[in-house]
Amino acid sequence: MDEVSLSALFIALIVLIIFSAFFSAAEIALMTVDRYRLRHLTKVGHRGAKRAQSLLKRPDRLIGVILLGSNFTNALLSTLTTVTAIRILGEQESTIVVATIVIALVILIFTDLAPKTLAALHPERIAFPSAYVLEPLLKLIYPVVWIVNGMANGVLRTFGVSPQESATRTLSSEEIRMVINEAGAMIPRSHQQMLLNIMDLEKGEDIMTPRNEIIGIDLEDDWNNILDLLTTSQHTRLPLYRGDINNVMGILHVRNILHKLTDAAFNHEDLIALAHEPYYIPEGTSLNGQLLNFQRQKRRIGLVVDEYGDINGLVTLEDILEEIVGEFTTDISAASPDVYAQKDNSFLVSGSANIRDLNRAMHWHLPVDGPRTINGLVLEYLESIPSPGTSLLIANYPIEIVQTAENSVKMVRILPRL
Template identity: 50%
Template sequence: MNEAPIGILLGVLVFLLFLSAFFSGSETGMMALNRYRLRHQARSGHKGAIRTSELLERPDRLIGVILIGNNFVNNLSAAISTVIAIRLWGDGGIAAATFLLTLAVLIFSEVTPKTLAALHPERFAFPSSMILKPLLKLLYPLVWVANTLSNGLLRMMRVNPDEGSGDQLSQEELRTVVNEAGSLIPTRHKGMLLNILDLENVTVDDIMIPRNEIVGIDIEESIDDILDHLRTAQHTRIPVYKGDINNTLGILHMRNVAKLINLEEITRADLLNETSEPYFVPEVTPLHTQMVNFQKNKLRSAFVVDEYGDIIGLVTLEDILEEIVGDFTTDVDDISQDITPQKDGTYIIDGSASIRETNKSLDWELPIDGPKTLNGLITEYLEEIPESSVCLCVNTYHMEVLQIRDNMVKTVKVWTA
């Protein structure tokens, strides 16, 4: 080396700096890859992604071969720069060579390639895998020794090198991924994905039709009244009960009622023969579980019961689907029909309005860990049923009870502070 021309030594030094930049950029590019995108590309047959995935299956070996190559190149660069400095400036040039080489390595072989690799990891990782994969096979004995010693030190520190953090995402992490997707996912689809994630935290009693709003047929009524109810029914499935909704006999599908049209006279027995068995679910059943149950049992509706077995509401498959895709009958941006905006910025809200739906419609944060309706929230806060119009403040929301009927708050004026 001492007899080689200065020009050749400088050329070799520049080449080694490029090699150092290659190893530095490859390390950052490999580690900065989006593992889910990489997995998708590999399954799609992308050769670069397949090679890179194979290398990343053992990151300790990949890092080992990169660092072995990088350290070798940097040490050789230091030796050559020392020889060049001595031949040009004598022993006094060693300090200058050290400074200049450190600056060159820092700028050209570390910061610049690593920054580029962090910004465009695939452009670095995929091409570099063509070199790193055969290089790993070539240097495998040396890599194996380095990894064995390194992993041994980690185990002495009670760190298991075989344990990885894994690529699994928690629900909240997945929610962040969806929110940060930006224009990659349309707003409507993003909302649906987030709603699916919320199914686990929502139970059937959050979305059920309350007991007092269930429209059904009392089989003890006259047959003419029953037929009038059927003619004006707005639903395809109607509960049939005897005297009280807690004494439910079954669900009558309007399609089955059509079969009875040709009969000269329709009797209660004919109607009962066309009903299907009622299906009951606990009020604490999560929506995602109930959706699976509907699918498994080939059903579309269920009665919700409390801990005492009393019916408190009715939940349908459509209710669950609306939690995901939004209301089928109104535009997703429309305010709930229970909410009437006023010119002064306040809202007149029905007391039976769901707190969850109110929060969704108005982007509010009324407490949802207690009562399900606005009426329930007010009576719980007051600890009594108000006998006249009263005003109250719940967190930052001001409320004025406007109408009370049948021991319930019927309408409320609400505005934010």
Template identity: 50%
Template structure:
């Protein structure tokens, strides 16, 4: 080695440092690849992605190959650097070793570790895909040694009851998928982000959250006279209506108003006609998750259903449009008016809210965060917070919302004024 010129030794040292930088960047680049994008590219026959996928199928072998190669070149570089330092300072070997340790550590950290790994972490695909061309043959070449080292390492892991073959799957939870959609930025338009998140939220909501409550259901009572029924059919804005006798629990069927139009035009409408063309009612439990009910509507070829509680009593109506509006928003040109018909802003910054308004609808319209894990309506929320039915106007506070009861009728809160307290803190 003493006969080899210093210039050649420096050249070999630089080559070894480049090899070390290659292995360091390859390790970070391969481990930093987006696995979902990698699978997508591999399915589209991207050669680099296919090679990377093949390497990542056995991560223990890949890491073993990279670390083996990296350590070999690092140890060789360290030995060569020691020889060079002793050639430079032959009269003081202790100084040569000290200077070599300081300088070689700095050079390796800067040029063979920190810089290539940082680059690979920022641009993993640009590093990993080209590197896979070299890593595949190197892995084959070093396979016997890597297998031997891996067998010992896996044996040590088994001693602490870790199964190296039971890899953690790359499955995403709903919350993780929701976070990915929110952080997609300009890659997914804002409106599409809202739709995707709304679809994910369907599993957290039930039919009871969006149904039209029983007291707001518009239907046809066959106990009414034919003139009243005719007037309701001529003036209704609904295309489908429940038909019942006396009480909505005594449902006869569901009527599509289009099917009755010929009798209305001919002036020959009879109750028998209404009952004859009614379709059998479709009942669903109030606790049915929305994503399940969406598929049930599709499977049963229905668009409207009567919601019943555990005792079989009708609680309201749910339609296919109600579920779709949870995904895409209200089907109307005046979104503000349609999304908050029961909320009336006041000049002083407060809001007068109808007691029958749904808490979820108010939250959505005003971007509030009133509690939604209890009662569904504003009236129910106020009564639950007060723990009694108020018999006169009163005030209360729900988190940062100051609520003033304006009107009480029939044991329910008909209207309330809500003011936001900007000084409120949740840790109070």
């Protein structure tokens, strides 16, 4: 090495430092690049993304070629640094110490810390250009990589790890929520809330109108009462039944009979003739599944039935859409909530109030994985009909029973959460 000039040695050292920094940066960039964005860029035809995706299909080979290049470069760098130190300082005992310190500092700062930090902060800027170099390099030294990886993979297999396992995985629902919440300005806040609401869609009975609250037309009722209901109802679709809600004859669209109301001959048979066949929803059907069923069947209203065929409630397309986009109805009843604020910061709440609606409107956190109403929640907790004045604590909310009936809780007082 005596015939090699110092300037040539310094140039060689700089080149080796650049190579070593490249391998360090490429390793971090390719391992930390967002896999889902990488797939997207691959689909739209980004060449660098395609090459990076190809390399990441076998991470063992990718790491193998990077480490072979990095270790070879660092070994050569150490040798040339030692030779350069000897040429400058002479063959002294301190020369090896100086060379060791210089090598350690150079590798730490210039070939590890700085390039790896840069790659972690901007993985795409490093990963895609690196793929253009690493892909042909892997083909060039593939026999060496294959031998080294074969030995390393043999060690992994003893621990039950397969190198062929995909490096990608599906996101859990909680991780998707985190992605949506952290999207920031990329997704408007209202859109984020819609996406989260879609993920929260549960079963139809969670949002259905209970059986005892269904407004319909009893064909056995007095004709004048039926006409009065048709002209004053706030609903555009009403179930027709005979005697009992379980005996549904059809679903009547009020718009279809408006022109008949002035006809003196208009009667019960005309109502049945104008009604559509009822659409039934099995209990337990998920809301997202039901939304698709409404779309396929061209329906806007369905009756929820249990395993015995008895009607439990009614679900409309509007109910499901409101779960996603929020309240948009002009329903008059929406202007009369079941919550009454008190001067002591407590709230009087009707026993029939829907828990999900309360949580959404009042920003409460009452449990929703059981009963759907306050009455059901209290009865499930106490397992008996309580007396007025009874107090209980549910989800850290102090609740006082204000009014009861023979078989239900009519009114409760809910205090601020402890």
